Amino acid sequence: MTGALAGTDGADVAAASGAARVSGGLAATDGADAASISAAVRISGSIAGVDGADGAAGTGSAPLPSGGPAIAVALRPGGGPVAPVSYEVGHRLAGASDWVVSSLAAVAGTLFLPGYTAGQLVELRARAASVSGAWSDWSGITTHVVGSSDPAIRDVATFAAIWTGTSWHYAWALEVGPVSVEPAGIKIRHGLGASLGWDDMDDLHTGLLTVSPWDLSAPPATPGSHTFGACAVTATGAYGTPVLVTVSV
Numbered sequence: 001m002t003g004a005l006a007g008t009d010g011a012d013v014a015a016a017s018g019a020a021r022v023s024g025g026l027a028a029t030d031g032a033d034a035a036s037i038s039a040a041v042r043i044s045g046s047i048a049g050v051d052g053a054d055g056a057a058g059t060g061s062a063p064l065p066s067g068g069p070a071i072a073v074a075l076r077p078g079g080g081p082v083a084p085v086s087y088e089v090g091h092r093l094a095g096a097s098d099w100v101v102s103s104l105a106a107v108a109g110t111l112f113l114p115g116y117t118a119g120q121l122v123e124l125r126a127r128a129a130s131v132s133g134a135w136s137d138w139s140g141i142t143t144h145v146v147g148s149s150d151p152a153i154r155d156v157a158t159f160a161a162i163w164t165g166t167s168w169h170y171a172w173a174l175e176v177g178p179v180s181v182e183p184a185g186i187k188i189r190h191g192l193g194a195s196l197g198w199d200d201m202d203d204l205h206t207g208l209l210t211v212s213p214w215d216l217s218a219p220p221a222t223p224g225s226h227t228f229g230a231c232a233v234t235a236t237g238a239y240g241t242p243v244l245v246t247v248s249v
Contacts, residue, residue, distance in 0.1 A: 070114040071122060071144060075104060084128035084136075089113070094121040094143060118147035153240035154179040156186055159230040161247050163221050171213040172230050172243075183232035183240065185210040190218075194225035198242045201229055208233055221249045 075087045084106050090099040091113050104111040106128075116122055122144050128136045159172040170188055185208025191201035204218055219226070226249060231242035 070112040071116060071124075071146060073111045073113060073124065073126070074109060075106075075111065075126065075128075076109065082130050085131050086129045087111070088127050088129070088135075090125045090138065092123050094123050096123075099125075116146045120146045122146060152179045153181045153232050153234060153238065154183055155232050155240040156230045156243045159228070159243040159245060161226070161228040161245055163247065163249055164215075167215045167217045168219070168221075169213055169215050170228075170230070173212065174232065181234050181238070184208055184235040185233060186230050187233050187239075188214075189229045189231075189242075191227045192219075192222060192224065193227060194246050196227035196244070198229050198231065198244065201227060223249055225249075 071091070073089050075089075086106055087104045088101050089104065089111055090101050092099050093116075102111055102113060113122075123141050124144060125139045125141050127138045154174050157173050157175045160170070162169045162171075172186060174183070187208060188204045189198065189201035190204050193200075204216065226247045227244060228247065229242040229244045232240035
């Protein structure tokens with residue numbers, strides 16, 4: 001299966017030129033001995049959750065996942081004379097031995113595959129079924145890096161956390177230049193210790209911060225190392241790439 005990877009917007013999902021074909025012969029019950037059924041398949045990217053922008057690609061499609069990233073696979077009939085009534089998509093982490101198979105009615109058009117995380121390399125293949133239940137052959141395998149075609153968020157470019165002796169002074173600046181998605185604000189997290197990851201820390205506030213700088217007495221200035229992080233967040237709750245700093249008190 002070949003074909004370019006595209007973004008998660010409606011235009012890319014609807015496009016099918018250059019997409020792979022899944023084809024194979026069918027039995028006479030489909031109307032003719034030589035009849036065939038096929039499907040054009042396109043990997044239309046991964047979405048960072050259920051939000052209005054990325055979720056638009058799922059209009060009229062299979063249900064969007066309840067949260068977390070998902071690979072969006074758009075399917076449509078290929079060039080065969082027999083119209084498919086359903087599709088199956090096999091997917092697995094690259095190198096895994098077993099396939100996970102997910103189904104989609106032909107009227108839906110887009111299948112969302114949750115359970116993967118950004119940066120993972122996923123293998124996919126697909127096949128189509130006729131009304132009589134005959135299946136096409138599986139397509140060749142194509143690969144997709146989860147998150148590689150997500151819309152770019154204007155991320156935090158610089159971040160500093162400074163203990164003034166009475167409070168913490170937080171200051172940040174966002175990236176400049178063209179991006180696909182503007183953040184609604186930023187989230188700041190903190191953890192006691194050095195070189196912590198974003199998921200190891202706790203939020204310092206509710207909601208999102210929109211004005212830099214920002215002063216706060218929290219967290220307590222316990223002697224030792226503190227890790228702080230700042231991350232851009234969209235209005236729909238999608239997170240960008242955090243900037244982390246370690247401060248010694």
